[in-house]
Structure formats: C-alpha cells, structure tokens
Amino acid sequence: MPEEVSTLNPNKWIDNYADYLFNYAVVRVNDSDLAKDLVQETFFAGLKSAKNFEGKATERTWLVSILKRKVIDHYRKINSNKGKAEVRMNFYADGDNEGNWIEERVPQSWDNASEKDIENEELKTQLDLCISKLPEKYAMVFKMKTIQEFETEEICKELDITASNLWVIIHRARTQLRKCMEDNWFNN
Amino acid sequence: MMFKKFLINCDQATTICDKSQYNEATLLDKVKLNIHFLRCKICTLYTKQNVFLSSMYKGQAKSCKQIKHCLTDVEKTALKKSIESKI
Numbered sequence: 214m215p216e217e218v219s220t221l222n223p224n225k226w227i228d229n230y231a232d233y234l235f236n237y238a239v240v241r242v243n244d245s246d247l248a249k250d251l252v253q254e255t256f257f258a259g260l261k262s263a264k265n266f267e268g269k270a271t272e273r274t275w276l277v278s279i280l281k282r283k284v285i286d287h288y289r290k291i292n293s294n295k296g297k298a299e300v301r302m303n304f305y306a307d308g309d310n311e312g313n314w315i316e317e318r319v320p321q322s323w324d325n326a327s328e329k330d331i332e333n334e335e336l337k338t339q340l341d342l343c344i345s346k347l348p349e350k351y352a353m354v355f356k357m358k359t360i361q362e363f364e365t366e367e368i369c370k371e372l373d374i375t376a377s378n379l380w381v382i383i384h385r386a387r388t389q390l391r392k393c394m395e396d397n398w399f400n401n
Numbered sequence: 402m403m404f405k406k407f408l409i410n411c412d413q414a415t416t417i418c419d420k421s422q423y424n425e426a427t428l429l430d431k432v433k434l435n436i437h438f439l440r441c442k443i444c445t446l447y448t449k450q451n452v453f454l455s456s457m458y459k460g461q462a463k464s465c466k467q468i469k470h471c472l473t474d475v476e477k478t479a480l481k482k483s484i485e486s487k488i
Contacts, residue, residue: 223484223488224485226484227480227481227484228477231472231480232471232472235471235472236469236470236471239470245470248470249472249476252472253480253483256484257484257487260484260487303412304411304412311410312409312410312411312412312413313410313412314443319443320443320446320447320450326453328453328456331456332460336457337460337461337464340457340461341461358423359423359458359462360461360465361465362462365423365425380416380419380420381416383419383420384419387419387422387451387454388415390454391447391450391451391454
C-alpha cells in the first residue's frame with residue numbers, strides 16, 4: 214500500500230488552522246496583535262515555500278514548524294535589544310559586596326499580604342501591570358514558565374537557550390516583580 | 402576548607418529559592434540555601450515572600466488557562482483576503 218502523502222490546501226488554511234496557530238503563538242508571546250502578525254507571516258512563509266513541502270508531515274505540523282521559527286526569531290530580536298531591555302540590578306555585580314543585596318533593593322516586610330487576597334481582582338490587575346513593566350524578554354520567559362506552566366526543557370528547546378540562562382532570566386524577573394508588588398501593593 | 406563550597410551569596414541563594422518554587426532545585430542546592438539562611442535574614446524573608454508570590458502566580462495561571470484565544474471572524478476574513486492575494 215502506498216504511504217499516505219499530505220498535500221497542501223492553502224484555501225482552507227484559515228478555517229482549519231488559524232485558531233490553532235493563533236493560540237499557539239499567543240501563549241508564547243503574550244500579545245494578541247503580535248501573535249496575529251506571526252500567524253499571518255507563517256501563512257505567507259508557507260505559501261512561499263509550499264514547493265518544498267514533501268507531504269511527510271501533516272499540513273498542520275508543517276505550519277507549526279514554520280511558526281516555531283517565527284517565535285524563536287521574535288525572541289532573538291527582543292533578546293538583542295540591549296540596553297533598554299534590562300531589569301534593574303538587585304545585587305552588586307562585583308567588588309567585595311559581589312552577590313549581596315544592594316541596600317535600596319533589600320526586601321522589606323509586607324504590611325498587607327493575606328492569603329485571602331490571592332483571588333482579589335485588584336491584586337490580579339496590579340500583578341498584570343507589574344508583569345507588563347518587565348522588559349519583554351523577561352516577561353516572555355517568566356510567563357511561559359509560570360503562567361503557562363511549560364516545562365523548563367521545552368522552553369529551552371523552543372527559544373534555543375540553556376537551562377542556566379533560563380534560571381537567570383526567571384530569577385531577575387521574579388526579583389523585579391517582587392519589588393514592584395511590594396511598592397505598589399503590599400506596602401502601598 | 403570543605404565547608405566553603407556550601408557557602409553561597411544572596412544572589413545565588415535567591416536563584417535557588419526561585420528554582421525551588423518550581424520544584425526544580427537539587428538537594429545540594431537546598432542544603433546550600435538552608436546554610437545560607439542561618440546567617441541571612443534578608444534571604445529568609447525573600448523566601449517566605451516568594452512562597453506567597455508563587456501562590457499568587459498560580460492563581461493567575463489558573464484564570465489565564467480558562468481563556469480560549471480565538472481570532473474574530475473579521476480578523477479571519479482579513480487574513481483570508483491577504484492570503485488569497487498571494488496565492
């Protein structure tokens with residue numbers, strides 16, 4: 214029996230895959246306009262390279278593999294936005310105090326932290342606000358790991374970063390978020 | 402000194418603490434962290450607060466997963482048009 218070979222049917226792409234691809238993109242880049250752009254670029258790239266489609270994978274798998282590249286490209290772009298895209302330092306980077314807390318960044322006790330507040334809508338809004346203040350790279354990795362709950366290995370593979378790289382980003386993002394929530398919620 | 406390799410600074414301690422929020426710190430990491438706690442009140446506080454933050458993030462994750470992301474029909478029609486123009 215001949216092996217089944219998939220064929221491309223671009224006229225049906227939107228109906229069949231737009232939502233799937235959009236969802237795939239939006240949980241990674243956390244921005245629906247950007248996700249929409251990535252999906253559109255994926256379809257365009259798919260049309261352009263349709264002649265290279267060998268039919269070994271399904272149409273959807275093939276489109277997802279294109280979108281994956283778009284997500285990595287986006288991550289690399291925001292990762293290379295040096296300078297403006299860094300979080301504030303919390304620890305001395307060198308000298309005798311290397312690795313110690315910088316005085317004005319030392320955690321303070323919270324006046325206003327109660328378990329029952331966790332479901333509070335205002336708190337969620339403040340949290341979203343603090344996350345949105347993170348440089349994009351930090352927000353993206355933090356959210357993939359913490360909000361979308363991806364495995365470490367999967368994030369590393371998808372963004373082409375090492376695990377230690379990932380933990381540095383998570384650590385900086387969390388320290389920054391802690392400080393933001395402290396200033397704007399817990400001790401406000 | 403043997404003991405020395407168990408000593409870490411606050412930056413390293415809080416990194417381990419962050420890792421352990423996802424249950425991904427190793428046993429050795431946790432030993433180092435607990436030794437650090439003996440002489441550092443700040444990181445002890447950081448850890449306590451971090452546990453609280455984690456439960457907050459969990460709540461956020463839960464409400465986030467309930468949202469189904471879809472494109473609107475208008476967006477799909479626009480997308481279709483732009484693709485048709487390239488076929």
